Amino acid sequence: TTPTLGSISSPGDVGITPGWAGTDPTEAELDALAAEIQAEVDALLAANPTMDKVIMLGHMQQIGIEFGLAERLTDVDVIVAGGSNIRLFDDNDRARDGDSDQGQYPAFIDNAGGTTTAVVNTDGSYKYVGRLVIEFDANGNIIPESYDADVSGAYATDDQGVADLNAGALIDPEIQAIADAIQDQILATEGNVFGISEVFLNGNRSGSGTGEDPDGVRTQETNLGNLTADANLDYANEMFGDGDDIWVSVKNGGGIRASIGQTVVPAGGTEPVRVVNEQILDSDGTVVKPTGGISQNDIQTTLAFNNDLVVGQLTATELVAVLEHGVAALPGVAGQFIQVAGVEFSFDPDAPSGARIDDAAFVDPDTGEIRAVLVDDGVIVNPDQEYGVVTLGFLAAPRFDDDGSFIGGGDGYPFPEDFDFAPLEQEGVQTGDATFADDGTEQDALAEYLLDNHNTAATAFSEVDTGPEDDMRIQNLAFHDGAALDSAVDDFIFA
Template identity: 30%
Template sequence: TSAIEAARQQVAALKAEGVFTIIALTHVGINVDRQIAREVGGMSLIIGGHSHTPMGPMNNVRTPPYPELIAGPDGKPVVVVTDWEWGRWLGDITVAFNAAGTVIDLQGNPTEILPSLPADQGFENRIAVFRGPLDQLRARVVGATAVDLDGNRTNIRSRETNLGNLVAEAMLAKARNSGATIAITNGGGIRASIPAGPVTVGQILEVLPFGNTLALVTLTGAQIIEALNNGVSQVESGAGRFPQVAGLRFTYDPSLPATSRVTSVTVDGKPIDPNADYVVVTNNFMLTGGDGYSVFTRGRNQVDTGFILADVVEEYIAANSPVNPAVDGRIAI
């Protein structure tokens, strides 16, 4: 289901319950938020995330404004806001609606989270209760890497990296006994690098902070090509859907139309068979269509294994330490 269609369905369901003021909380990026505002009637406010977009005072040019008003399909204004990234700003918006749910007054005053802001001591005390055992867990060394592992945001979302290869290979190693021969994971789920040397639990959790689990799905070769095309369709914007892979090699041309950029895919040195079935290991976010991978929702034999991806990578590093992954050309441009 596309974000647009999902929004339409939810608005209809809420209106059927008598709701007349609808506020959407999304994580699809500001461009999709704007599209939802323009195309889906019945919403008054969209509070979004995912694209890490600074608005208003969060950037030097103060555009887009905070908040941003988008005309809905009925001509009524829809408020769109996001508060950038990583807790740097606290969003603050006051909205007044009339009885029909139409915005009639609006004030936005986001606050930058500066070191000079006084901490709430009660909150700090609660953090201290949990910090000790968590710090011990984070500091536990599970293995070592002989090389720097590249999870740089720009790199992991646009090209093959050795850390992307390691994560994909760890997934495939865990799922081979279940018949998997290919691994595809989204680069946007890999959030940090690891320097050469000892590797701790904390570093792995920084790389893979979302708690995603391994998932299995049977796809045809044609569906795998479709998935890879989705993965490279927004490479120019640094979208998180860029695929990091194991068990296959592919070439793509970013100058081609977004839906047909993949020019070759090989498995075991041979062109992928569009009609053959392949068991693919991915993550549960992608299995449900996350990052545009709707093709996975049409696959067969879908299974969420429950294995947490961070635990799988920890296990793989411990078993193969010191790891020394390389960029081997499995993704070519």
């Protein structure tokens, strides 16, 4: 597993070695991890003298790390990568509608022993089944030329994938019965509808990285990130604040696990398009979920961790450090990437990490007017002024390394060690209009917010997702000129 486990998850007292300073390892940190793995490989082979084939299962979150390990290791023949959701395809694999090809399946990499290692990966959520059939020579080394794209690769698990294999008659009746029972439960949760959207809500992890590509909840602002951050801000003020005591909502893109909507090829079309959820009918033809409906199932899927919410006060300096961390991993794809409400900021991704934010301002969520300026041309305004913040307990809770040194919150977020936050979660308490999740959690916040603001066709959520060249809350200056925000900040200061 990844050495970043302590920051991206909550493993308790599990020991982790080697230690990494962040989610994007240095060459030395990769060397240290490879040394740990190599020691285990060597011990395995020494204990089993007739063994000459080694397969490693990795969950490094970034496939570039598995590629780097393949170069450094000896006697590892195959690495099955994981956690990055990077779609690797061979030359005749078919991507599901709306999915892009992100690399070659498998990646053949020259390793430290002078042989070849095959690295394979497929997308998550059971969208594909990866298959690798490969031959070995007499010394147990893979023969890359034996790879056959007609046999191996990433197989799409949609209906067309079954038809392409002529496998309809092979469906197991016992498995189908289980699937049908699950479908009954899904219909029950799909029928518990809280809101309506007239746009596709984008929770895709990453995209092409171009200015017009909207994909990348771990690389840019998205409309789904905005919606859930807005919900948390509104919820915190209703539960804890005095109307508007909490000005800012901060969450990590890694906590958003799926989009809300569907990707289809319309009748008569040839290209996939992203649309809202389709209408769902039960066996009697009764509408269970309207077109564009956002259900309990959608909320539980996209916010699968159901993080607890906490509120507290941060100084301007502390808050800027949090925002800086949220964009520090770029150009990498990392779960720490930030999603926000109540604040707009611009940043230069080419500047050093920790010194990227150019302008930042607090914005009234109802009027869009600036409340106060946080950063002006890279300079923090009123550094000691405190502001109310709602965030996730996962990000705020302090973590310590093996020697007891403070290392920040979840995903490495630099919330102060003495951050005096108040938890909103009430375990086992489910009140209000939405009662499927505990009060004070993200799922409950989104459900209640949708009911209050977007529960009819007339009030449907309508914010179309855009690429970074048009994003407004998180303005990447590699794509966006940031001029409007810069001017608004200057006007506010000199008004």
